[in-house]
Amino acid sequence: MDNIYDALRESHEVQRRLCRQLTRIRTYDARAQEIFRELRIELAAHAAAEERFLYAQILLDDMGLKSSRHALSEHHEIDECVEDLAKARGKPEEWLQGVKKLSHEVHHHLKExxxxxxxxxxxxxxxxxxxxxxxxxxxxxERMRLVVAP
Incomplete structure (x- = not known):
């Protein structure tokens, strides 16, 4: 029987794959926009479900307080990167920098x-x-993927 960590790792792999695809495109085009959309949905849905069903549990225990707060702050940083990247539409240089920053933040968070x-x-x-x-x-x-999709 799988556990919460197995479930989370599945989404982590989706996030890693989408970040790799986005960084390899190198240009702002329709395919990059579609990958970004998929990544944005996955990040938002994953963060919401993870915060509800893992972080909230761990915040209740003194031993998990510091690490939960840190993980929550990293989710916030990733959200800000996503917002910045969305604003970079039509600005190739900003787009490329934003993609690199988002990918770095996501990979750092998942590894940690x-x-x-x-x-x-x-x-x-x-x-x-x-x-x-x-x-x-x-x-x-699954529910949140539908909720956060435009």
Missing amino acids: EERKFFQVSGKILSERRKQVLAKKYRRDL
Whole structure:
């Protein structure tokens, strides 16, 4: 049976793949816009579901307070990068810089989360709770993908 970390890693891989695709296009065109749209939806849906079904649980425990707050702040930084990139439409130089920055922030966050936050939260949550949270996260992720899509 999978757990919350297995579920989260699936979305992390989607995010990594979309970031790689976006950085390799190098030009602002229709395909870049479509990849950006997919990435924006995945990031927003993932963050919402993750914050509800993992971060909120860990914030309740003193041992997880610092790491949860840090992870939440990184979600906010990623949101700001997405907003900046959306504003760079039609500005090739700003677009390229924005893509690089967003990709860097996403990769940094995912790496740190998988290597640090998962370990801290893994000590807080029981195995059964991890399985229950995986189901809730997956349902909410699918729902949020529809909610945040324009």
